[in-house]
Amino acid sequence: MTELRRIDVHQHIVPPVWRSALAERGLTSGGWAVPPWSPGAAMAMMDRQGIATGILSVTSPGTVLADGGSGPRLARAVNEFGAEVTAAHPDRFGMFASLPLPDVDAALAEAVYALDDLAADGVVVMSNVHGKYLGDPDFEPLWQELDRRGATVFVHPAQPPLPLLDGTPAPMADYVFDTTRAALNMTLNGVMDRYRALKVILSHGGGFLPYAAYRFAGLEATTVDPNRSAESVLTDLKRFYFDTALAASPSSLPALLAFAEPGHVLYGSDWPFASEQAGSYFNGFLQDYHDLTPGRSADIERGSAEVLFPRLAGTVLAR
Template structure:
């Protein structure tokens, strides 16, 4: 695969006020150290890694760091910080706006403001907030609003409501589990079937959803004999997936065998996954020999151009 201008849908922003809010509460992203970050450093990394545009989002635990209403204020501050960076570098930087769930009214208000005023490229939600997963009926008004707008929703994993394995930060193991858990919760509770205009991106290749999808669809009939495996599979296949930490020789074939055409997007997870890790996984993408015609370009850029038309470029010929 030749080096092309990637669109990175899974790249993180670490606003100083957010990093300080975490430090003040002695919080981390599931036991993972918060890395140093700067806008100029992000662009320099993208130049080295062949990334034309990074769509930035705040990682877990998001912007709701305690009780009360402070989550809405922190979300607004984070989103305005990202929007300013996007205004300065519109071709290089995009953003997914943070929403202060589980406060649904505040989340809807922030989504409207961020999409209409800040011109965010979509929104980011954590896979669970305080143990409440994304298929929860309380979230229906949010999905209805995002679906009405045909919005793009980026789902980032969070630490599940369970004790960490000793010596094992949540990003090592629990994040892939929690992504899978919330995606299945959305499907079994009908969210993906009812709201078909919004586009939902699952981080890290969807956890182990592609590998276990047929298990999920087959066992659903034991819980509900009126359901068919095919109907469950339709909703599972509505998801989009990013390749962050998921482009390995064992994971990539499963992802490509499951995902619908155009539903796999490039992701780096920088800076929480450092540049050494990014180079490692980029190498798998660049060396993979199983791509069909145009599939490599679709993953690295073409499919994201469809989701984010402002980033589309005129075609310059056939792509491998």
Template structure:
């Protein structure tokens, strides 16, 4: 069964990649003008043709594109609204040209909540975005911040898909350690726990929230979080209730399909909640090949789990991609 699936991937690209990045020229210029990058990680070149060539090599039928950290809010609300609109229209053009190969997560200019609400409405209703991307923190404010409640309510009313991408946490980089190496994993876990502790997940059950990179270390430490929450943080909160909230998350496999991380992720995630991710073009090509090979040769998938990870789970979240 494993061999036939591998052959099918190579002959007919099947995967849906929910963690694939786009580098709109206006966004790259805005970062360069401010001397910014992605947490100490250089911004690579990007083109639609190079993206499709990569997808063909890696058995990816469709990549759902998103702008990575630091997102579109670079310090000023008005500039962030303009940049978000420009970025989202650029992504929408890519999808319009090749709807079979591309999808799009729209960028929202948090912490500007009014701007984020307006851009979500425009991107979802006018541009037809497949969901939205939020950074794990917006200038140090995490996604469970009470001021962000109107945005979660709107996304819940729409049953939206929300892709949470890590950002640099509000602390200095470790010397010689770019944020994607360590801090991004930490910040994904931090914002996920914040969303659960503040009740955002239970209040807005119609939102489907995808955590990048296997959820950071959430799957590994979930039972620590639930046990300490019910005994130390909030004795009135039942551990099983907290665990149910953490299990609402979806997870992508970008840079996380490894001998230690993948078994933990599959043991924790609910059925249908693990999705393929590449992190291209920010992930080094040799790293992507390593994780893909591990996925394709992993011997302990339960029946149907490999196919669900590659495509089936994404078809449920994005019905327009269903075959």
């Protein structure tokens, strides 16, 4: 009998309405085709990978597509589909609700509906929406409401406003860049300082934020804004949470674990956009990492997520 312990905060859902919307517009996810998905296939993967619960979210390009007009309707349809899946399997799935940014009024309405009526576990936003980043002053009303609720916000990378490198899909390189760009934009524009009840999870180990955090803090204090100390920048950067999806490697784990605050590293798989083979590859690094204490390993696998999602406390399953 296998014990399923992990809480996977970076697992994707592919609602049929979203797949159709992308296909109608000839869109992909950053150059990657949209893979098959079903609740049964997801739970079979989770059983094999020791995952008790997956928090589901729609990946890039989110629900505001190239024409922009379908955002609120598509977000509502996506979220109601995710809520149905979660309600049918409450121990196995949770949901981050999609928000139709950059329409702040529509995003606020959808956040309230999803959190109050659909019992979403949090919300997902893309790192940028058509070139508009998360620290933009226009987004302040959304952060105010989510902070009032102490909500959990999952930041998933999107294609930055520049052309793809030839032969290099966005998830290979541009996504880690854009996650870092969004996090720095939120920090330097004061979002992480003003809204301290927010819990913000960065995908893929935060891009290269942990590796370059002291560079950002030092240059901000000495070159950009002399009225701000490096320590204050670091304090705000350390407020982020980080998932391990595609980031639990021998070169990235040392920086991530050295930088992140205790309890701020969470397990992530990125399935099905990252294959189960890729998940197993990074799980092996995570399991074999010699500097990871048993306590911190347990926190990454589920303890830290139980704090963010109290309804999942104790949902260790056996298969």
